[in-house]
């Protein structure tokens with residue numbers, strides 16, 4: 001090499017190093033682009049055919065490709081590189097190597113070569129260190145023009161590997177800071193991470209007792225109950241009473257996302273796994289490590305995600321979407337649903353094996369109408385909350401309001417009670433909330449009157465007056481709707497809310513029963 005050449009190389013080298021440094025300082029978030037740039041620079045300066053960066057898996061010391069450039073880079077990326085390889089040796093010894101005839105080196109593993117068809121003749125590999133510890137390996141393959149790698153090449157690569165290490169450290173700190181920020185933002189949004197839990201009825205106090213016991217074990221828990229009974233709050237209580245209470249409680253609503261998004265939300269993804277996957281992303285399972293993952297509306301979990309969840313429950317392991325690297329996690333699962341999972345298993349829309357795994361410890365939260373002792377303390381709690389929010393000084397409930405609160409059927413349970421008191425605080429005038437402020441319709445109170453009779457299976461409870469008593473609205477349409485609602489509800493009660501059986505009695509399809517439930521707001 002002439003003097004001019006070697007000078008021009010060092011100028012190029014210097015320029016490249018300065019440029020990489022300024023990139024490292026300006027962009028922490030796109031670590032992948034930066035690493036690709038570092039490897040491209042290495043290939044240009046050293047003059048070789050391909051390069052790759054592999055990260056060491058701390059659990060088994062095997063390595064996986066993070067970046068692979070060159071003719072077969074794309075194929076190489078999905079291959080696992082075992083620790084008994086040259087890259088593995090470099091990582092374990094934290095030392096670089098130059099091998100100009102790999103075929104004669106006993107550490108050379110031909111796995112990648114066989115799988116990609118790319119033949120390696122010469123290579124140079126060097127550890128990528130963070131604070132002195134080797135976290136990955138950078139490899140350069142096949143020096144161009146039939147030349148050999150030498151110590152000056154090694155020097156260049158060492159400088160670049162150090163920069164790659166700094167870039168990686170920066171990006172990692174940046175990522176974990178971002179994760180912390182989003183956790184804190186979530187906390188701020190909801191005021192506090194956990195809700196206040198109000199309970200006075202013997203049945204709920206008993207449940208809390210049981211929860212105290214089961215919280216300590218690591219078994220999965222399935223919480224069932226009608227909509228609005230407080231299933232999420234029970235899940236919080238289990239977490240708070242467990243040994244995991246200093247670790248995250250992560251919530252996922254299975255109904256809120258499409259199947260594809262849900263899978264990546266739960267398990268994370270690697271860059272390029274799908275079109276929008278612009279960078280690697282941790283899933284909720286990883287975020288919840290050592291804590292609890294609350295899977296709300298588990299009945300909505302698509303079948304393909306159900307099998308992946310089952311595997312986590314069995315082996316505590318999973319892969320991010322688009323990755324073959326197995327991740328292990330220590331997460332306790334609490335699932336909740338207002339659907340009849342047993343029925344869904346029979347119908348084939350929920351996996352039986354998953355159901356039995358989740359249902360190790362079932363907790364059924366009773367509807368509010370079956371624990372009336374909770375109504376008053378809950379009502380007082382919501383009154384205080386919404387008095388503060390509306391800046392009105394409510395002192396309590398009038399006798400008429402107390403009567404409505406106690407006698408109403410509360411089909412929407414605690415959520416409906418909460419909403420109704422919020423509305424009353426907005427519309428009412430202090431110091432007392434009156435019956436009419438609660439805006440419970442006459443019809444709903446009638447439904448309440450007929451409910452106990454239904455329960456006893458007495459057939460003559462449909463009093464004519466119940467359907468035509470309203471002075472304002474005596475239309476046939478309204479009366480028929482009221483009758484239809486009460487009758488469908490009665491048959492559902494008789495069949496323990498089994499929609500197939502109810503459909504048979506009513507002479508209609510199960511899907512039509514389900515539609516009626518929505519249309520008539522039957523719960």
Ligand SMILES: Nc1ncnc2c1ncn2[C@@H]1O[C@H](COP(=O)(O)OP(=O)(O)OP(=O)(O)O)[C@@H](O)[C@H]1O
Pocket residue numbers: 195196197198199225226227228229230231232233234336337338378414415418
């Ligand atoms: N024991 C309780 N103490 C205080 N607030 C409660 C209690 N139970 C429920 N709530 C309140 O009622 C509302 C509904 O509770 P939650 O969301 O837990 O119900 P859910 O059973 O999960 O309903 P869904 O099935 O519709 O998701 C929430 O705003 C919650 O704060």
Ligand SMILES: [Mg+2]
Pocket residue numbers: 231232296297336
């Ligand atoms: Mg819920």
